[in-house]
Amino acid sequence: MKNLNSFEAFRLGKSQMAKLSGGTVICDVVYNDNLGGSFPMVFNQANKEQAKKVAQAQHPDAQVSCWVLDETPE
Numbered sequence: 001m002k003n004l005n006s007f008e009a010f011r012l013g014k015s016q017m018a019k020l021s022g023g024t025v026i027c028d029v030v031y032n033d034n035l036g037g038s039f040p041m042v043f044n045q046a047n048k049e050q051a052k053k054v055a056q057a058q059h060p061d062a063q064v065s066c067w068v069l070d071e072t073p074e
Contacts, residue, residue: 025051027066029059 025046030038043051052066 023047024069025066026069027051027055027064029055030063030065031059031061032063033061 023046025043025048027041027043028038029041041051041055043054046054048066048068052064055064055066056062
């Protein structure tokens, strides 16, 4: 009898696991004040709404925009 580790149908690729766990979300944090500045924030295992909520809470005076990083299929 085979164990599940050797049963190929149960193996998931990196991109499939990212989709199941929420994926990778990139958020741009942009300050529109006199000092300006911007930087990216990376969230693993999150969805876009969760990531934007966290980034906006950490940087309430900044403009935050987020998107899901699409990985190429394996």
